[in-house]
Each structure stands twice: as structure tokens, then as C-alpha cells.
Amino acid sequence: MTGENGGFIEITERLDRQRNQSLAWFMWSFLVWSFLQIFVIIGYAITGLQGSPLLPWLFLGGGLVPMALWVFFLLRYLFLGRRIRSNPVIAEALRDEMVRDAWYRAAAAGFWSMLAVEASFTILKVLSTVLIGYFLGAPQLLMFLEIRSPLAIAVGLGVTIGTYLRYRRD
């Protein structure tokens, strides 16, 4: 099982490392991008509906780089997957039971973390009648609730990929 680019182990190690690096880069750039979006929404909520004139520029300028990075590393991860699948022996090794087990555990951790975020916002929504007027105005609260989906996705994705990479470390 040798090829022009090395033996079986060299190839599997390299592809596994590249795949995990792509996942890590995708996760971090996606988290930066998501939290920037959340930061801008909170910024609008705090400064009022008009917001600061800097906020859209911050969102656009600061968001483009991490977005380009996560799209690039997601595509790299997918292309690596295609390359791995083209060799059944390597594909089998890189999808062994430890890898599958790590993904199952990561998916479970991601599911529970997303559920926790969703539950927190549901509680917040229930309490909103109390919060409005005392702590927050209605527009601010509505904007605050807008972060629900991006936050749930960011936390779920971050926990899933982070858990997978933690289990796959040496």
C-alpha cells in the first residue's frame, strides 16, 4: 500500500492531520464570524435602534475575512473527504470505529449544548414580560432575542467540532 506520496501510514496520517486542521480552522473562523454578528446585534440593542454608524462597517469589514476563511476551510475539508473516499483502503482506515465513535460523542455533546442555549432563550422569552419595562425596552429585548439562532448554531457547531477534535488528539 505505497504510492508516490508515501506509504499507507504516511498518507493516512497526512490526510487525517490536514482534515483535522481544516476542521479546526473552520470552527475558529466560523466562531469569530458568528460572534461578530452577535456582537453587532447586541451593539444595536445597547445603543438603540439607530445604533452606531460604525456597526455596519464593523460587521461588513470584520466579517468578510473570517467568512472567507470558514468557506475556504469548509471547502478544503469537503475536497479532502472526496480525495480520501477515492482510495477505499485509506477511506476505511480514516473512518475506523474510533473516528465514528468520536463523531457520535461530538454530535451528542453538540445536541445538548444547543438544547441548553434554546432552553435559556425560552426561559428568557417567558420572563420577557417581567424584563420589559424593568430592565430592557421592547425593541432591545427583541434584538436580544435575535441572537438566539446564531448563538445556538455557533455553540452547537463549536461544541461538536471541539469535542471531536479533543477525542481525536494524540
Place this chain on the structure above:
Amino acid sequence: MGNPNLRNNLKVFRARHDLTQADLAERIGVTRKTINTIETGRFVPSTVLALKLARAFEVPVEELFELE
């Protein structure tokens, strides 16, 4: 993932056969990390993988894995 009651002698058998983790991984068609995590007790292999490991060393599976 791991089981504190399960002990394995994989490292001993590997040393006896003068095999690296990479060599053993290639023989049974898994990644080196999988061998590493089994050796350190962080991952308990399935029956199929345990039998493959035992076959690689030509010993019964009970010699590789034992319950404390």
C-alpha cells in the same frame, strides 16, 4: 469512551513483536491514533477490532485485554 476496569497489554505485545503503533495500525487497517488511544485506555475497541488485534499477534484476545 474508556473503561477503568479494562486493562490491555497491547504495548507489551507490540514491543515483543518489535512493531510501532503505525506498523500495527497498517496491519489491521486503522489509524495510528486509534492504536494510541486503545493503548492509553482512552478508547475501548469493539469485539471485531479486539479480535483483529489478537489475530495480528496470534494470541487469544484474553491475553491482550483483561478485566481487573
